[in-house]
Amino acid sequence: MVSVSLLLFLSFFAFFAPSESHDKVSLELYYESLCPYSANFIVNHLPKIFTPDLAPIVHLKLVPWGNAKLRANATFDCQHGPYECLLNTVEACAIHIWPQLSKHFPFIYCVEDLVFQSKREEWESCFEKLDLDSEPINQCYNSEHGKQLELQYAAETSALEPPHKYVPWVVVDGEPLYEDYENFLSYFCKAYKGTVTPQSCTQASYLREVNAEPKHSVCYKDSGIMLTWEKVRSTIASWMH
Numbered sequence: 001m002v003s004v005s006l007l008l009f010l011s012f013f014a015f016f017a018p019s020e021s022h023d024k025v026s027l028e029l030y031y032e033s034l035c036p037y038s039a040n041f042i043v044n045h046l047p048k049i050f051t052p053d054l055a056p057i058v059h060l061k062l063v064p065w066g067n068a069k070l071r072a073n074a075t076f077d078c079q080h081g082p083y084e085c086l087l088n089t090v091e092a093c094a095i096h097i098w099p100q101l102s103k104h105f106p107f108i109y110c111v112e113d114l115v116f117q118s119k120r121e122e123w124e125s126c127f128e129k130l131d132l133d134s135e136p137i138n139q140c141y142n143s144e145h146g147k148q149l150e151l152q153y154a155a156e157t158s159a160l161e162p163p164h165k166y167v168p169w170v171v172v173d174g175e176p177l178y179e180d181y182e183n184f185l186s187y188f189c190k191a192y193k194g195t196v197t198p199q200s201c202t203q204a205s206y207l208r209e210v211n212a213e214p215k216h217s218v219c220y221k222d223s224g225i226m227l228t229w230e231k232v233r234s235t236i237a238s239w240m241h
Contacts, residue, residue: 023194024059030169032066033087034080035219039116041168053198064091065153066167067221092149093140166218182216
């Protein structure tokens with residue numbers, strides 16, 4: 001069943017009209033689909049931005065690439081293996097095919113909620129739960145187009161200044177939050193330059209200094225075993241030449 005939280009999002013988006021405000025705050029999330037801390041952030045923290053007073057002033061961008069690594073032949077390895085590459089590409093396709101946040105975020109939330117519950121193989125059930133057509137997504141991730149979308153996200157992630165060290169990597173108005181990413185609402189509210197303070201911002205915890213030691217768990221760039229069967233096979237092939 002679709003979670004109660006997701007149903008609330010959908011109900012909200014059903015009547016929410018995009019704002020024409022020029023005071024929107026940029027909120028960017030660089031992540032990978034199978035990092036448990038990315039899933040946790042998307043499912044249990046990021047939805048805090050979807051309140052009637054904050055949603056109209058956020059420009060949310062999701063970048064599903066994370067700690068994946070490019071190979072010389074423009075293919076790539078993902079930190080948590082081929083299934084992560086699949087879901088990263090599926091989510092990239094969703095963002096491209098349904099560019100409206102009201103369409104692609106509920107889908108990504110649904111997929112990541114299943115990841116969070118250790119049910120990643122059930123991701124295709126999200127199409128039925130959300131009454132979405134699966135065919136455009138299937139065509140995208142099974143084609144060269146899906147790969148090109150991921151390579152685009154690879155370029156965007158590698159261009160980050162300062163470079164990302166881990167995921168989830170949350171950036172508010174160009175400033176990375178480092179280990180304090182779960183406290184993103186405080187940074188978001190501080191960055192907002194509008195004349196009327198959103199009520200949710202009066203309830204946000206006071207902006208704290210970011211400690212040198214991580215406050216929250218992350219998936220570091222070089223952590224975990226990166227050798228997938230495809231990589232091993234490529235290495236063996238190179239030895240034979």
